Amino acid sequence: DMELHEACGVFGVLAKEPCVKIAEVIYHGLIGLQHRGQESAGMIISDGTTMKEIKGMGLVSHIMTDEMMDRLSGGKLGIGHTRYSTQGASDLANCQPISTETFRGRIALAHNGQLINKDHLRNQLLSQDIKLTTESDSEIILKILAAIMLKYSNYDPESADWMKVIEEFMNQSVLSYSFIMMTRDRLYGVRDPYGNRPLCIGRFHAEGDTTRTMGWILSSESSPFLSISAKLWREVQPGEIVCLHLSDNGDENLISHPNQNCTNKLASCLFEYVYFSRSDTILENQMVYSVRFRCGQLLAIKAPVYNADLVSCIPNSSTPAALGYSIQSTIPYVQVLIRNTYVGRTFIQPNHQTRQSSIKRKFGLLTENILGKKIILIDDSIVRGNTIIPLIQALKSAGAKEIHIRVASPPVRHPCFMGIDIPTQDELIANKVASLTQLAKKLDADSVEYLSYQDLLLAVQNDMYFTDCFIIKGIGDNSHRRGYCSACFTGEYPVSLDW
Ligand code: SF4
Structure with a gap:
């Protein structure tokens, strides 16, 4: 293979209106993120009680046929993933999203990035007798989240919540990930404290009525938003956890949880500007x-x-x-x-x-x-x-x-x-x-x-401006912070290379 590859695209959706076809929204979302990975794709959706999934090798349009999509009708929220493998073999076992049972019910995960302290985390899990079935970083994240939840629940079942669990994970591993975690009724969007991998929030509205919110999106890029009548709401900030869910009266909630231990150094990937992101994507408000x-x-x-x-x-x-x-x-x-544009993948x-x-x-x-x-x-x-x-x-x-x-x-x-x-x-x-x-x-x-x-x-920073709507309560000045990873050009890595 000749070209440079991104490690994945992640996408999640939470419906506000019951008429939203979750699987269709994810399908279009993944098509809009297809440039980030063409080896495999999948989605898991939840109807509030159970989760259903489809996964396969190849392009989104090859895997998610009408027949497959029919299996996923209904649902209130869901996550999807397009993959290019950097860690773990390119096979069905490593396709995402992945899911596991936890003390607090089933969780599913779609992840983009590579954990720099992967070996340490893997050994830590194995020493606790937690089995890993793949080589992928994503399984490590999933199993660590489940293990932390178990620890919290044993200690104090009442106050154990996923925000705290994710924050503890972030303290254990600072680079590099953007991921979307789904419980049976909530979506969590997470960006690492350095902001290395991108993740944004979108709001989608009714066709012809931009005031009527149909649901909320989490996505690696804003590139799929036009195809699903969504507008960019804002980026998930470095070190931030956002939780999207519907309250009992059917109103949507977007809770932001800044990571208190967030590093002062930022390292957004400069290559997103150079090559990975689609040209219509908005990064840092440009x-x-x-x-x-x-x-x-x-x-x-x-x-x-x-x-x-x-x-x-x-x-x-x-x-x-x-x-x-x-x-x-x-x-x-x-x-x-x-x-x-029609070359596609050939298996011949x-x-x-x-x-x-x-x-x-x-x-x-x-x-x-x-x-x-x-x-x-x-x-x-x-x-x-x-x-x-x-x-x-x-x-x-x-x-x-x-x-x-x-x-x-x-x-x-x-x-x-x-x-x-x-x-x-x-x-x-x-x-x-x-x-x-x-x-x-x-x-x-x-x-x-x-x-x-x-x-x-200079080209990246030229036109940057920030408006009030991008300043998030609780994060304040974080929205003005910026900094880039340039390691592939300069050799200066955001953290010292001791692995
Ligand atoms: S800028 Fe950093 S994160 Fe992006 S491709 Fe280069 S080394 Fe990797």
Whole structure:
């Protein structure tokens, strides 16, 4: 597999109105998060008493057929998950959401991220004779939550509640997770104290009546919201636990519980802006598209190419940066590649020829736009170089005169331990060469330049503003805090690497 992978998308819904079809809302939510993981998907829904689930390998639309969805009719709340495996094998046993029985009834969990102290937590569970059946971090979280609840309930059954349980888990493990936990009648949205993985809250309304609340959403990104008539309410804050539930009179409650031990340091993943999130997603109150556009503008200022005929990109995540470069440089934006959106996953074993051309199968060439042209090609990031090398070859063989690569992020030089599948240092192309001239040679390009780390930060922070509606009671100044993980670019990890 050639590209960089996110570790998952999580989605949860709580219906206020009984007519809401929970399984359908989750289906559309997962389709809107499909870019975060394509290996497996699943959902678990609760009717207030029992939980039902579907899970499978492959894309959401392949797994959640009409027949499967019929099995999940009804329900008042539910959670869903799309997965790319970073921990644990890519098989059905590791599909999420997962669930377990606890002292306080069944709980289900959908998780995005990777626990940095996983080995310690695993040993702790095993030493208490708690069995683990998979290699996944998500099972560790689930079993720890169940174990803490048991401890609290033995000590004081009256006051044992999930907010306290989750808070204790957060004190035991600070990185990296966003997860949604479901009991038979409540949803809990949790973001780690560093805010490394994203999670937001949405409110969805009746078609044509935006004042009538139909229910509430928790989601890795706001990208699915348009498809389910939802609006972004706010992000879950770093270290925050939110609980969504209906009270006895049918009114919805959203309770926020800030983690008192929340670290002062924040480490939101910068790569969400660079590549992972969909361009229409809102992070920190700004469109991801706008940040990518500004990255392109800064790149045009800092790394110009003179007398070029056109600016183009590797679609689709590089498109906003290419447009930014074009507007800033006044060099026209012209497409040279189109992405074949229908490639999907194939389970047919590739033969020699198809294996060679797996990248080329994903793209088509707009040959008349290429012939004889001096092209500035924008890419959002270069990791191994496995995508860009065959594309440069294809553009050259279609008659491109010159190809100048401009990368809208800094060189990726370090692996990620927070849930992103970044290869080892030796596999990263930026570490295989001593200079940009050598890199250009390796890529068979005429030149290569990257956006600097300082300019990426400038692009990210440029337009940030905060309004009162984003300040949460009880958290106060936390909503103004920000800080980023840049470890894959700079080697500076949010916590010291002692595992
Ligand atoms: S190392 Fe890179 S990909 Fe991983 S969390 Fe940090 S910024 Fe994101």
